[in-house]
Amino acid sequence: MKKSLGAKTLVYPLPVWVVGTYDKERKPNVATVAWGGICCSDPPCIAISLRKATYSYGNIIEKKAFTINVPSEKYVREVDYFGTVSGRDVDKFAESGLTSMESDMVDAPYVKEFPVVLECKLIHTIEIGLHTEFIGEIMDVKAEEFMLMENGSIDIEKLKPVIFAPDISGYYGIGKPIGKAFSIGRKR
Amino acid sequence: MKKSLGAKTLVYPLPVWVVGTYDKERKPNVATVAWGGICCSDPPCIAISLRKATYSYGNIIEKKAFTINVPSEKYVREVDYFGTVSGRDVDKFAESGLTSMESDMVDAPYVKEFPVVLECKLIHTIEIGLHTEFIGEIMDVKAEEFMLMENGSIDIEKLKPVIFAPDISGYYGIGKPIGKAFSIGRKR
Numbered sequence: 072m073k074k075s076l077g078a079k080t081l082v083y084p085l086p087v088w089v090v091g092t093y094d095k096e097r098k099p100n101v102a103t104v105a106w107g108g109i110c111c112s113d114p115p116c117i118a119i120s121l122r123k124a125t126y127s128y129g130n131i132i133e134k135k136a137f138t139i140n141v142p143s144e145k146y147v148r149e150v151d152y153f154g155t156v157s158g159r160d161v162d163k164f165a166e167s168g169l170t171s172m173e174s175d176m177v178d179a180p181y182v183k184e185f186p187v188v189l190e191c192k193l194i195h196t197i198e199i200g201l202h203t204e205f206i207g208e209i210m211d212v213k214a215e216e217f218m219l220m221e222n223g224s225i226d227i228e229k230l231k232p233v234i235f236a237p238d239i240s241g242y243y244g245i246g247k248p249i250g251k252a253f254s255i256g257r258k259r
Numbered sequence: 260m261k262k263s264l265g266a267k268t269l270v271y272p273l274p275v276w277v278v279g280t281y282d283k284e285r286k287p288n289v290a291t292v293a294w295g296g297i298c299c300s301d302p303p304c305i306a307i308s309l310r311k312a313t314y315s316y317g318n319i320i321e322k323k324a325f326t327i328n329v330p331s332e333k334y335v336r337e338v339d340y341f342g343t344v345s346g347r348d349v350d351k352f353a354e355s356g357l358t359s360m361e362s363d364m365v366d367a368p369y370v371k372e373f374p375v376v377l378e379c380k381l382i383h384t385i386e387i388g389l390h391t392e393f394i395g396e397i398m399d400v401k402a403e404e405f406m407l408m409e410n411g412s413i414d415i416e417k418l419k420p421v422i423f424a425p426d427i428s429g430y431y432g433i434g435k436p437i438g439k440a441f442s443i444g445r446k447r
Contacts, residue, residue: 073376073401075363080303081400081413082377083329083420084274084433085296108273108296109425110308113389115268118306120298141271144437151444175263188261189270197385199299199394204306206387212269213261224426225269232271234422234433237297238412240441244434245272245422249332252428256339 080106080237087233087242089153090119091138091171091180091188092130099171099180101140101163102127103154105235106202115209117191120202126158131193131205136177139207141187144231144244151242176210186215186230268294268425275421275430277341278307279326279359279368279376280318287359287368289328289351290315291342293423294390303397305379308390314346319381319393324365327395329375332419332432339430364398374403374418 085105092100107119117139121128131137142150149167156163164171170183174190181188191207218229227245234243273293280288295307305327309316319325330338337355344351352359358371362378369376379395406417415433422431 072404074404074407076400076402076411076413078303078397079400080297080300080305080397081375081402082274082276082297082305082327083375083413083415083418084272084422086270086272086274088270106297106299108306109268109270109294110306110385110392111294111387111390112268114387115266116387116390117268117270118296118298118392139270147438148444151438151440151442153444155441155444187269187271195385195387197298197383197394199302199304199383201301202299202304204298204394206385206392209266209268212264212267214264214269216260216262219262220427223264225264225271225424227271227424227427227429227431230271233437234272235440236413236415239408239415240439241415241436242438242440242443243415244437246432246434248429249421249432250335250339250430252339252423252430253343254339254428255430256336256341256343 085235085237087150087235089140089142089150089182090127091140092127093134093179094130095133099164100126100130100158101153103150110206116206117189117209118204118206120204122202134178135193136179137191137207138174138179138181139189140182140185141232142185144233147233147242186218188213273423273425275338275423277328277330277338277370278315279328280315281322281367282318283321287352288314288318288346289341291338298394304394305377305397306392306394308392310390322366323381324367325379325395326362326367326369327377327379328370328373329420330373332421335421335430374406376401
């Protein structure tokens with residue numbers, strides 16, 4: 072029996088990503104987001120949503136660029152910290168001890184220690200309500216070599232991405248493989 | 260050392276959701292998506308992206324409504340099947356043995372057996388490229404009572420949502436809790 076829980080952003084799983092941006096003076100900033108997802112295969116695009124009040128919002132409007140950094144679970148403390156303070160007040164790279172690197176393709180920094188980064192060029196800005204959605208074209212993906220499999224694919228079990236549970240504000244790790252897509256459903 | 264993998268939709272984790280729609284004759288359809296995410300807190304909104312060629316695309320344009328159904332991992336076969344055939348050719352509910360239910364708030368069906376459903380009213384349509392992004396306002400969330408905790412929150416360890424790894428086309432389960440958001444990063 073289903074119970075109505077009301078009009079809420081309750082859905083599972085959600086990602087945990089860190090958005091990298093430069094401000095006007097080119098000070099690098101990072102902010103943690105769970106509101107986002109892939110939105111197009113061709114051109115490859117990713118969407119993230121931010122409130123106008125955030126420092127990253129102004130940076131993206133200014134630079135028309137951002138990075139999406141995928142943390143491994145061992146960085147969960149830094150990731151949570153990035154989501155609880157504003158780049159207006161602190162230098163999050165300096166405070167966390169993590170390292171800002173310049174992207175090759177766009178005018179935005181990435182987090183050197185995080186294993187996967189997407190360099191994104193802003194192509195659409197959609198005003199929705201409290202949040203504005205930024206759609207970025209993915210210009211390049213970079214991944215640490217030690218987590219690539221022989222065929223060049225990313226090994227998700229080495230990456231260990233973080234998953235967000237919105238209702239209980241919990242971070243979770245990735246679990247076991249449960250099937251091959253475009254395959255397991257055909258054997259019926 | 261990071262290696263460039265090119266301009267691709269490679270990011271982790273991604274969700275596995277099933278979109279419910281009616282066609283013109285009110286035949287219910289379901290389609291599996293991994294391109295999507297929450298995009299606004301107020302009004303609460305979720306975005307999904309579909310190719311114009313899909314049956315669901317026309318249904319959403321027609322009805323201005325869809326549901327997002329969150330499957331538990333035990334339904335991974337049905338979920339994969341829903342993503343590999345078109346509602347133009349088959350009745351996916353009949354073929355899978357799952358049950359179509361009418362939503363209360365919008366003109367779209369949901370999957371009775373799946374534990375969480377979001378009833379969504381289309382409020383924005385964004386043409387990006389191969390995919391079109393549909394932004395739906397979440398009018399209600401419904402969840403099976405047996406997976407609610409005492410405080411009314413959804414227990415993600417009972418829900419067991421499915422996670423998608425795009426590069427290797429793999430489905431994964433949820434793992435262990437690794438921290439409390441807006442909390443673990445403050446203890447530094």
